[in-house]
Amino acid sequence: MAFDFQMYTPAPEFTTSAAYFSMEFALDQALKTYSGGLGFLAGSHMRSAYELRQNLVGIGILWSFGYYDQGRNEDLSMRADFRLKHYSFLQDTGLVFPITIHNAQVLVKALYLAPEIFGTVPMFFLTTDIPENDYISRTISHHLYDADTAARVAQSILLGVGGGKLLDLLGRQTDVYHLNEGHGLPLAFYLYDKHGRSQDEVRKRLVFTTHTPELAGNEEHDIKLLHDMSFFGNVPLDEVRRLGLIEKERLNYTLTALRFARISNGVSKVHGKVANDMWGQNAGISPIIAITNSQNxxxxxxxxxxxxxxxxxxxxxxxxxxxxxxxxxxxxxxxxxxxxxxxxxxxxxxxxxxxxxxxxxxxxxxxxxxxxxxxxxxxxxxxxxxxxxxxxxxxxxxxxxxxxxxxxxxxxxxxxxxxxxxxxxxxxxxxxxxxxxxxxxxxxxxxxxxxxxxxxxxxxxxxxxxxxxxxxxxxxxxxxxxxxxxxxxxxxxxxxxxxxxxxxxxxxxxxxxxxxxxxxxxxxxxxxxxxxFESHRMATEYYTQMYNRGLGS
The missing domain is CATH 3.40.50.2000 (Glycogen Phosphorylase B;)
Known part of the structure; x- marks a missing residue:
């Protein structure tokens, strides 16, 4: 089943077909799909990519309750409120497809944000909050950065596997998959299984941006939990071990993404050095360059x-x-x-x-x-x-x-x-x-x-x-x-x-x-x-230094 979504003719220097995966996007005040700086950055990227006519699509999650609404108690202290969000401007693609989470089938619905709505590249938002799913499955896309560990893992599977599968269902030729932070890491295992269980084939296609020098911000989990949650998809746990991705029975998202990517980047010159200091001693990682974040x-x-x-x-x-x-x-x-x-x-x-x-x-x-x-x-x-x-x-x-x-x-x-x-x-x-x-x-x-x-x-x-x-x-x-x-x-x-x-x-x-x-x-x-520090420069550098670098090698 194919969905005929609106595209534009890309500029000659941006014809490489790329897909950008991010857990959050700050595109407009009306669309509550972000929490902070990572989303602000991703939103500006999508806007500049559109203005430059880049051959890019954005993949995110439609959070039913957004992040949260920040209000006040009677004593003026902060209160977190959670209200269901509704958006008339998102188009139903008609695409509903299964992914596997915790060894069970979960149905994913894809909604489309057309370029003319907010001046972005074409974007797709995934949700599990549909009547066809049981209640637990519906809650996967309820809250951005859910506090429950299993829910967070499920959200990563939704973004990575759901996004990868959506692109296949759309019939879109995708040359480069860009993970903006490690949240969508299951995409790497989806591509690994899809391309003959070859790490080199994944490296031809995957690039990665790391955003945080905070060790706590570089997510990692016990491999038994990840395996039980179907994080690795069809890839057996023994094979994940053979790939050298597991240390002390835990898997670090950032380190694993660095090992699957052909090239990665930090988001300022200082951070590029910090990221190399943090991760550079690990075997099998991609080069880490610096592309400084910017805004539209x-x-x-x-x-x-x-x-x-x-x-x-x-x-x-x-x-x-x-x-x-x-x-x-x-x-x-x-x-x-x-x-x-x-x-x-x-x-x-x-x-x-x-x-x-x-x-x-x-x-x-x-x-x-x-x-x-x-x-x-x-x-x-x-x-x-x-x-x-x-x-x-x-x-x-x-x-x-x-x-x-x-x-x-x-x-x-x-x-x-x-x-x-x-x-x-x-x-x-x-x-x-x-x-x-x-x-x-x-x-x-x-x-x-x-x-x-x-x-x-x-x-x-x-x-x-x-x-x-x-x-x-x-x-x-x-x-x-x-x-x-x-x-x-x-x-x-x-x-x-x-x-x-x-x-x-x-x-x-x-x-x-x-x-x-x-x-x-x-x-x-x-x-x-x-x-x-305007995001046209940043979006252009992602093409010249990452998307086109080593393509087809």
């Missing part, structure tokens, strides 16, 4: 702001920036009842809430922070936003603690609902984008790119993409790094002091005392972030 300018940049920059009209640029700040502050007032000042220096920390990202670093020397945000002559406003994983109680506790600590300040706010729309408003309506991960644990950190596109200046630890871009005092500000070998609490103290030092001694005096110089830094950030 068409989607993220404010058009009037960009037009003012292009016209070199400082007055129009500042007027538009002030207007964007007011729009953001309307959201702040609506959520929190706090009314902020569009003329005051505004610092934003907003991204996925995880402990190593240190959302509270600026609060660590609290009396200095208090003095900064209560200074009536040169006020500093600080906004936080972000979604913790709903079962990460440490990160949720941190989110709530920031609310509690800053609630008495008229210049501070903590926002809920950090999704695409709020992210855009924060980037367009802020002056300083604060980024404080524990080095070197931020693989890329693309939020600062889209902030820079909108005249928001980075104040950042030199991790991820930042060393490739920021020149201190010229297009952004760098935070001093503590000695890497110091204990975490010592590093936190030193780097927290650095945040306040740079704000007090450099940024605040510049913003209030030398506004023309601060504007020059704003404009330099806007001008220099593109095209190097």
């Amino acid at each position: 300018g068409t989607y993220w940049r404010d058009k009037p702001l960009a037009a003012a920059l292009a016209a070199d009209d400082d007055e129009a640029l500042l007027a538009r920036k002030r207007e964007l700040k007011k729009q953001l502050f309307d959201i702040v007032a609506d959520q929190t009842g706090t009314l902020l000042d569009p003329d005051a220096l505004t610092v934003v920390w907003a991204r996925r809430f995880a402990g190593y990202k240190r959302a509270d670093l600026i609060l660590r020397h609290f009396e200095r922070f208090r003095a900064l945000v209560t200074n009536q002559d040169r006020p500093v406003q600080v906004i936080w936003a972000g979604k913790p994983y709903p079962k990460d109680y440490g990160a949720i506790g941190l989110f709530n603690d920031i609310i509690q600590k800053t609630s008495k300040f008229k210049t501070c706010a903590v926002l809920t609902g950090y999704e695409l729309a709020l992210s855009a408003a924060l980037k367009k309506g802020s002056d300083i984008w604060l980024n404080t991960p524990r080095f070197p644990r931020e693989a890329s950190g693309t939020s600062g790119m889209t902030a820079a596109m909108n005249g928001c200046v980075s104040l950042s630890i030199p991790d991820g993409w930042i060393p490739e871009f920021v020149r201190h005092g010229e297009n952004g500000f760098l935070l001093p790094l503590a000695n890497l070998h110091e204990p975490d609490h010592v590093k936190d103290d030193i780097e927290a002091k650095g945040v306040l030092d740079v704000l007090e001694n450099e940024i605040v005096p510049l913003y209030y005392g030398q506004p023309a110089d601060f504007l020059a830094i704003r404009k330099a950030a806007m001008r220099e972030v593109e095209p190097e």
Whole structure:
């Protein structure tokens, strides 16, 4: 059975037929198929691939309840709500097909997102939440990153095997399969079985992107669980052992993907080195290069702001920036009842809430922070936003603690609902984008790119993409790094002091005392972030450095 989906004629340099597998895609505020940076990155990739006319399709999962809706309890603390999502713009392909999970048949339905809906390449979303399946099977595609281990394994099978089988049913010739992170790893075993149980044949077709230097983020499981769940498909466990993929009766997704891929990449120059340090000593892995993540300018940049920059009209640029700040502050007032000042220096920390990202670093020397945000002559406003994983109680506790600590300040706010729309408003309506991960644990950190596109200046630890871009005092500000070998609490103290030092001694005096110089830094950030960190460059490099490299060998 074939589904005749809309395609376009690819540009001559992008005729290699590729399929991009990702557990999450942030394509539009209306489509809840993402949690954070991985999804934002994948969404920008799909948009630039479309604008460049690349011969690419996207494969994802339709999450019935999305990630979660972030709300508030009566005491203003965070609450995770789960509501069923409905989408009229997804087209039923009529394709329903079986895959095997836990030695049982599970039916998969494929829905289609046409290019003209959100300006992406053709995309397919898989679901098991259909009446033909039993209740347990239906729940596989209910929640992105389900907390249950067996459910997570089943989701990987759905993405990898379901996606691979869908492409076969569509009759689409696919030259390259791109795993964006290790979640879809069962695809490698599907291809291995399909192509004569030859690892070399899989290597001809598979490329891999690793996104995290966090060991905990590189998923691994006991092989008995994976075997019982049908993770390896038709490939016997003894054969998996012979391939040298199992260590201490566990299988690591990232390491296995590196051994099946012909080439892999980290997502910044720093991360490329970190990834090689992490995995390079393992036998049989592919080369790991660096392709720095980036974001789609068409989607993220404010058009009037960009037009003012292009016209070199400082007055129009500042007027538009002030207007964007007011729009953001309307959201702040609506959520929190706090009314902020569009003329005051505004610092934003907003991204996925995880402990190593240190959302509270600026609060660590609290009396200095208090003095900064209560200074009536040169006020500093600080906004936080972000979604913790709903079962990460440490990160949720941190989110709530920031609310509690800053609630008495008229210049501070903590926002809920950090999704695409709020992210855009924060980037367009802020002056300083604060980024404080524990080095070197931020693989890329693309939020600062889209902030820079909108005249928001980075104040950042030199991790991820930042060393490739920021020149201190010229297009952004760098935070001093503590000695890497110091204990975490010592590093936190030193780097927290650095945040306040740079704000007090450099940024605040510049913003209030030398506004023309601060504007020059704003404009330099806007001008220099593109095209190097706009996703046309990234999408092109995936073709030239990965999809076409070694093809047919």
